[in-house]
Amino acid sequence: MRVSISRRALAVCGSIAIAAAVVAGCSDSSDDTVARDTSVSSATTKADTTTTETIAEAAAADTATTEAVTASYVTFFDGTTPAATRATVVENGDAFLPALEGMAADPQASATTATVEGVTVADDGTATVSWTLLMNGAPVLPDQSGEAVEQDGTWKVSAATFCALLAIQGDGSAVPGC
Numbered sequence: 082m083r084v085s086i087s088r089r090a091l092a093v094c095g096s097i098a099i100a101a102a103v104v105a106g107c108s109d110s111s112d113d114t115v116a117r118d119t120s121v122s123s124a125t126t127k128a129d130t131t132t133t134e135t136i137a138e139a140a141a142a143d144t145a146t147t148e149a150v151t152a153s154y155v156t157f158f159d160g161t162t163p164a165a166t167r168a169t170v171v172e173n174g175d176a177f178l179p180a181l182e183g184m185a186a187d188p189q190a191s192a193t194t195a196t197v198e199g200v201t202v203a204d205d206g207t208a209t210v211s212w213t214l215l216m217n218g219a220p221v222l223p224d225q226s227g228e229a230v231e232q233d234g235t236w237k238v239s240a241a242t243f244c245a246l247l248a249i250q251g252d253g254s255a256v257p258g259c
Contacts, residue, residue, distance in 0.1 A: 158195035176258030
């Protein structure tokens, strides 16, 4: 059962993170699942290390910052949000626009949303975000650690966070913006 939940979570992430052509090319063999699990573990370890380092020099975000970061995450991971709008709430969004447009065509991606459980801000204009990816209201990637960056006075989902999700499901090909 645990393996099927992992496969479903990874499939959802792929639907969110990759253009429809890339998702269609992914394999579901057991060797591929092991490789994906390793990628998830590696990405999680890196995120945990980054989170630990950031917490040492960070503080709980004020209400306005928490609301701004939450709004960006909720907007970006809402599968019904138009690609052009999603590009405005992710760091370097213009570079990701082709991938976001491809995802907009995937009906499974339209069922995704996100919740934010917490935001911690560092002095350098970055924030660590505790969040959960949902599909049809059910958690598929719970308790994720991501980042937000402040660009021109606006809090956005970091390119690193989006690229980490792309790497989980990707076929190894380079994604513009990552």
